[in-house]
Amino acid sequence: MDPVIPFRWDVARRSQLGSLVDEAPPNVCTQLCEPLLPCAARVLAFAGDADLVFVGRSPQSLFDLLSGLLFETSWLERLTLLHFSMRWTDWAKIGAEHPQAIPALREYVKVLALEPSVIARRVRPVTLIDWVATGGTFGNLVELLHTWSVETGHDWNSVRRRLRIVGVTVRTHNSPKTRRWQQHAGWIHLLPTGAAKNVSMEEGWWEYFAQNQYKVTPSHTPARWALDEISNPGRDKEQLKALRIAHGMFETGKLRPIRQKLASLMARQPAMKEGWFRDLVREVRGQRQVPLVGAMKMPKDRIFTTAFSKVYPLYVRKAERKNRTKDEVDQIIRWLTGYGKAGLERQIKLQNDFETFFAQAPSIHPNASLITGVVCGVHVEKVKDPLMQKIRFLDKMIDELAKGKAMEKILRS
Secondary structure, three states: OOOOOOOOOOOOOHHHHHHHOOOOOHHHHHHHHHHHHHHHHHHHHHHOOOEEEEEOOOOHHHHHHHHHHOOOOOOHHHEEEEOOOOOOOOHHHHHHHOOOHHHHHHHHHHHOOOOHHHHHOOOOOEEEEEEOOOOHHHHHHHHHHHHHHHHOOOOHHHHHOOEEEEEEEEOOOOOOOOOOHHHHOOOHHHOOOOOEEEEEEOHHHHHHHHHHOOOOOOOOOHHHOOOHHHHOOOOOHHHHHHHHHHHHHHHHHHOHHHHHHHHHHHOOOHHHHOHHHHHHHHHHHOOOOOOOOOOOOOOHHHHHOOEHHHHHHHHHHHHHOOOOOHHHHHHHHHHHHOOOHHHHHHHHHHOOEHHHHHHOOOOOOHHHHHOOOEEOOEEHHHOOOHHHHHHHHHHHHHHHHHOOOOHHHHOOO
């Protein structure tokens, strides 16, 4: 079964949105930042040094804002949006009413590199983030992973150790007697003690994001999991209004005053005692340089063991600074390696290193031998190591893209 991937406009690609978006009213985005910035600071602190998976529609404004806030940091590639909605049903009923739904959902989850076998060997833990009342959505998702793990014979303990949860809850009176959702969640025993943490938000704002806000995408319920139509964009009035706000949140997050405010809020968190969190605060402030794609002058074995997912956003950034697009970067990578769209997305989510990335490539394009010239002071056609040469081929093609070369020439067609 081919994966069916729900469509959502990429709000970071303004050039691709065209006339679909006018600028969102600045006051709207500023108002939404009021509850979301403190929430973002605490979510980052509570999530730990992990990959962040935003579950469903409720946290999408937080996802969009953080995508802007972290756009110039090494954390950008850590953010993933998982379309998933399942609160008022159970797995047995879904299997009976929609026989193709669960297999389709699993294929989609695989594209995001969130199946149990991959979670167990990820470089970093996975933190699931969502608005939570009773924990039903979290519970269904954890049960999906647990059942999947058991069915495929993978050790659940190796998976559960890599899972964390941050729930955004309604702010209530805080006391030792306050009863939290995870204390009566029947599935919570599937995770280690203390794996679930909460970030609170004022009730009016919580309800707005959870229930009242227009969303860019329809709710991804079981009846939709296997439908091909979910791969198509929606253009109804409410979705386009939500798209304008989503894009506005992303652009607002990129503004220096907003990033500085987030950094100040982060600096008040107890997580500041951790080195990874202090590094992130410095990146948000712009005090810690994130290297761009360039010479890659490092020991050969270090290049090979560098995660492709760490360099990929730098390829994109280099291209976009010269008014080229992410789609063009993807087209180049797919031409060279033979990966399809889903295969490339999966490699990025798996965080495979360059050696694995090229080893698993379906086929290196036969015209790759036509790539010649100098990049980073090296004649790519003279590189003797086969893997290093493939890396240099890719560097050279991205360099040509950034220099304005036509795609048909870059692709040696």
